[in-house]
Amino acid sequence: MKTIEVKSRFHNYPIYIENNLLKSLRDYLDVNRFYVIVSDDLIPETYVNLVREVCENHLFISFPSGEQSKSFEQMERIISIMQDHNVTRDACLIALGGGVTGDLSGFVAATYQRGIDFIQIPTTLLSQIDSSVGGKVAINTEKAKNSVGNFYAPIMVLIDPLTLNTLPERHFNNGMAEMIKYGMIYSKPLFEFIESNNVKNHLEYLIEQSLLIKKYYVENDEFESSLRQILNFGHTYGHAYESLYRFEKYLHGEAISLGMLRVCDNIDIKSRLESILNKFQLPIFDEATEEMLLPYVKKDKKNRKDALNLIVVNEIGKASIQKVIK
Numbered sequence: 001m002k003t004i005e006v007k008s009r010f011h012n013y014p015i016y017i018e019n020n021l022l023k024s025l026r027d028y029l030d031v032n033r034f035y036v037i038v039s040d041d042l043i044p045e046t047y048v049n050l051v052r053e054v055c056e057n058h059l060f061i062s063f064p065s066g067e068q069s070k071s072f073e074q075m076e077r078i079i080s081i082m083q084d085h086n087v088t089r090d091a092c093l094i095a096l097g098g099g100v101t102g103d104l105s106g107f108v109a110a111t112y113q114r115g116i117d118f119i120q121i122p123t124t125l126l127s128q129i130d131s132s133v134g135g136k137v138a139i140n141t142e143k144a145k146n147s148v149g150n151f152y153a154p155i156m157v158l159i160d161p162l163t164l165n166t167l168p169e170r171h172f173n174n175g176m177a178e179m180i181k182y183g184m185i186y187s188k189p190l191f192e193f194i195e196s197n198n199v200k201n202h203l204e205y206l207i208e209q210s211l212l213i214k215k216y217y218v219e220n221d222e223f224e225s226s227l228r229q230i231l232n233f234g235h236t237y238g239h240a241y242e243s244l245y246r247f248e249k250y251l252h253g254e255a256i257s258l259g260m261l262r263v264c265d266n267i268d269i270k271s272r273l274e275s276i277l278n279k280f281q282l283p284i285f286d287e288a289t290e291e292m293l294l295p296y297v298k299k300d301k302k303n304r305k306d307a308l309n310l311i312v313v314n315e316i317g318k319a320s321i322q323k324v325i326k
């Protein structure tokens with residue numbers, strides 16, 4: 001088992017990474033507590049059942065799979081079910097699923113009766129290496145993605161890499177985009193390991209390496225005033241692609257792949273990036289022009305009054321923030 005401790009202004013919390021962890025949940029959870037288990041309707045039933053069996057006292061809430069569920073409507077629905085069941089402040093919410101589940105139900109946990117404990121049990125590669133750690137929780141509005149949310153740390157993150165065995169290939173590759181991003185911004189050795197190995201044979205190791213990088217940024221700038229923005233490499237244009245196509249054409253990581261390429265000027269780095277993205281069938285070309293993307297780029301949360309903050313990589317493993325005057 002691998003353990004990572006994350007320091008947070010809320011409370012420090014552990015991440016446990018272990019194959020078959022879902023089968024030994026009793027070792028991690030206080031079985032006498034009341035849990036609200038939230039999951040989308042496409043998470044394999046076996047995982048849901050494993051968690052429900054261990055949590056004797058629980059309320060289970062399912063919601064429709066997909067980005068469109070990160071909405072006020074679903075948030076209100078979940079809160080209303082919790083209120084119908086008189087869920088009290090000492091309950092603990094378990095987010096079982098991918099980044100959508102973690103973001104939506106984490107935001108519910110952050111706001112329900114001014115905040116209740118929550119545990120992340122991420123089951124997609126993207127959520128295991130990224131969204132379950134760092135405390136960002138959010139929903140989307142009609143106008144912008146993740147525009148209503150908060151920072152709210154989980155009390156624990158439980159990762160079972162074997163859950164990835166059932167993940168559709170496209171979603172696995174989607175998570176690989178974020179892992180490639182970590183290599184690009186922080187770790188040439190990680191980038192090269194992904195380039196030259198069959199990643200599926202090294203998942204525990206790669207998840208740990210990715211999370212150590214995330215931990216570095218989160219601990220040094222939890223509320224994203226500066227350094228943590230580097231984690232958004234590829235996201236300014238990535239979010240623009242997602243918005244332009246109304247979240248229908250690309251998954252998050254696919255859009256980030258295009259976003260990383262869009263801000264890559266160095267020909268050698270760009271060609272290595274294209275090859276590694278190709279290895280995971282991630283997109284390397286889209287016909288959208290700068291003109292079409294710019295209105296969305298200007299809405300990016302990293303922007304300040306008079307400048308766009310763009311994350312650039314001039315050497316694999318090293319990133320910086322570049323101010324572009326509007």
Ligand SMILES: NC(=O)c1ccc[n+]([C@@H]2O[C@H](COP(=O)([O-])OP(=O)(O)OC[C@H]3O[C@@H](n4cnc5c(N)ncnc54)[C@H](O)[C@@H]3O)[C@@H](O)[C@H]2O)c1
Nearest residue numbers: 042043065098099100101123124126127131136163166167
């Ligand atoms: N909070 C953050 O820091 C952060 C960081 C990155 C991304 N995000 C957010 O994460 C979201 C994307 O998350 P995602 O890519 O995990 O998508 P997702 O949560 O929609 O999951 C993808 C699909 O996989 C299914 N699934 C999940 N686990 C499975 C498994 N083990 N086997 C089979 N099917 C499984 C789900 O039911 C869903 O249909 C976006 O909304 C993005 O904004 C948040």
